Amino acid sequence: MPSTPLTPSFCAIDFGTSNSAIAIAKQDGSGGMRLVELEAGQLTMPTAVFYFVEGRHDADGPPRAFGRAAVAAYVEGVDGRLMRSMKSILGSGLIDQTTDVGGGRGVKYLDILSGYLKRLRQTAMNSAQAEGRALNLNQLVLGRPVFFVDGEPARDAAAQASLEQAARAVGFDEVQFQFEPIAAAFDFEQHSEREQIVLVADIGGGTSDFSVVRVGPERMQRVDRRDDILANHGVHIAGTDFDRHVELASVLREFGYRSFGPERPGAPAREVPSGVYFDLATWHLINTVYSPLRVAELRNMRSFYGNLQHHQRLMTVVEDHLGHELAARAEAAKIAVANGGDTLIDLSVVENGLQIELTETVAVAAIGADIDRIAQAGRDAVAQAGLKPEQIDALYFTGGSTGLRLLAERIAADYPAAVQVRGDRFASVATGLGLHAARLFGQ
Numbered sequence: 001m002p003s004t005p006l007t008p009s010f011c012a013i014d015f016g017t018s019n020s021a022i023a024i025a026k027q028d029g030s031g032g033m034r035l036v037e038l039e040a041g042q043l044t045m046p047t048a049v050f051y052f053v054e055g056r057h058d059a060d061g062p063p064r065a066f067g068r069a070a071v072a073a074y075v076e077g078v079d080g081r082l083m084r085s086m087k088s089i090l091g092s093g094l095i096d097q098t099t100d101v102g103g104g105r106g107v108k109y110l111d112i113l114s115g116y117l118k119r120l121r122q123t124a125m126n127s128a129q130a131e132g133r134a135l136n137l138n139q140l141v142l143g144r145p146v147f148f149v150d151g152e153p154a155r156d157a158a159a160q161a162s163l164e165q166a167a168r169a170v171g172f173d174e175v176q177f178q179f180e181p182i183a184a185a186f187d188f189e190q191h192s193e194r195e196q197i198v199l200v201a202d203i204g205g206g207t208s209d210f211s212v213v214r215v216g217p218e219r220m221q222r223v224d225r226r227d228d229i230l231a232n233h234g235v236h237i238a239g240t241d242f243d244r245h246v247e248l249a250s251v252l253r254e255f256g257y258r259s260f261g262p263e264r265p266g267a268p269a270r271e272v273p274s275g276v277y278f279d280l281a282t283w284h285l286i287n288t289v290y291s292p293l294r295v296a297e298l299r300n301m302r303s304f305y306g307n308l309q310h311h312q313r314l315m316t317v318v319e320d321h322l323g324h325e326l327a328a329r330a331e332a333a334k335i336a337v338a339n340g341g342d343t344l345i346d347l348s349v350v351e352n353g354l355q356i357e358l359t360e361t362v363a364v365a366a367i368g369a370d371i372d373r374i375a376q377a378g379r380d381a382v383a384q385a386g387l388k389p390e391q392i393d394a395l396y397f398t399g400g401s402t403g404l405r406l407l408a409e410r411i412a413a414d415y416p417a418a419v420q421v422r423g424d425r426f427a428s429v430a431t432g433l434g435l436h437a438a439r440l441f442g443q
Contacts, residue, residue, distance in 0.1 A: 012433035017205030023434030033434030051101035091159030146234030183432030247330035256310035
């Protein structure tokens with residue numbers, strides 16, 4: 001019986017804050033790359049893991065679900081713990097800590113990352129196997145933001161080292177990194193018919209990165225593109241920050257954020273402590289609010305509230321573990337408003353009939369400062385390249401948050417002469433990383 005033909009051992013992974021993807025070599029031997037279908041009909045998968053309380057611990061670790069299945073398990077109320085925005089842990093002190101995932105089990109955050117990367121790798125190898133190819137992926141190009149951590153080079157280097165460690169732990173022997181906006185430029189370059197200067201705006205869930213890159217048909221096949229990368233700049237502000245600010249400015253006001261306690265003789269009313277609200281608005285901290293000690297502490301703070309209905313609603317959220325549900329509804333409202341108009345946020349999951357209006361005015365006030373900082377990062381990148389805004393030939397948008405009209409229009413206003421091009425918001429980076437992997441490892 002003939003042996004299954006071996007194929008290239010390299011791949012590329014876009015490990016995103018919100019969604020991830022993996023690219024492998026095409027079967028036709030053309031040297032091209034393709035994105036792997038990670039879930040039914042989907043080339044990207046939410047960067048999410050759900051740990052089940054019930055189930056046996058096997059060789060791969062505690063019982064888990066990944067991607068959309070992970071989010072679905074959470075939404076359906078299955079007993080367990082949802083982990084999202086895992087990329088934000090990189091560069092923090094949490095990476096080597098162990099967290100409770102239910103069922104009396106503890107898992108290191110680094111192992112959570114490794115488990116997710118292992119899932120991507122195994123899915124890619126299974127996809128190749130279905131085509132009759134034996135694929136043992138051990139060479140990897142990993143995307144990374146321009147800065148994992150703003151203004152702290154040591155922590156930024158530690159973040160990359162941790163991600164590399166997670167990749168090596170699941171079978172990747174050689175790991176190379178490429179900036180995500182540079183990868184997006186490579187994707188743009190496939191369709192470029194002349195040499196151009198392109199400003200790539202890669203605005204995802206965790207970071208907003210800009211790169212000024214010289215692209216063109218004659219440059220595409222070069223492995224070393226350092227001379228074509230004119231500038232990189234970014235800020236650790238993006239979609240999840242928008243979500244947090246919108247949730248604080250709208251949803252959490254109905255639960256006591258920025259409210260005041262009862263007035264007392266001879267003393268002004270004091271503002272209710274805000275720590276719990278910041279945690280509820282931050283995906284990877286929401287579960288910390290559910291610990292028994294924290295719940296008891298919040299229950300004893302009833303006298304801090306001038307409006308006891310706020311406290312009652314807060315306790316419903318904490319005791320029924322509704323923090324992620326509130327965050328998801330704030331995110332949906334942000335998207336609706338940022339694309340124009342006002343919207344209603346249904347909070348009946350907490351209290352029958354409870355709903356609030358989010359207006360465009362409130363949303364703009366909540367995220368306006370972040371949008372200004374992101375736009376400034378783009379201008380800084382152009383200045384670092386020694387160019388003026390009018391010298392930018394094309395503005396290439398990628399990343400999930402570039403779907404927000406307010407953000408895209410604000411960035412584009414600085415480059416009136418540039419042609420605006422929109423890539424696949426969720427797959428452009430992965431496609432470009434795949435092109436880079438083919439050039440790097442496919443020779």
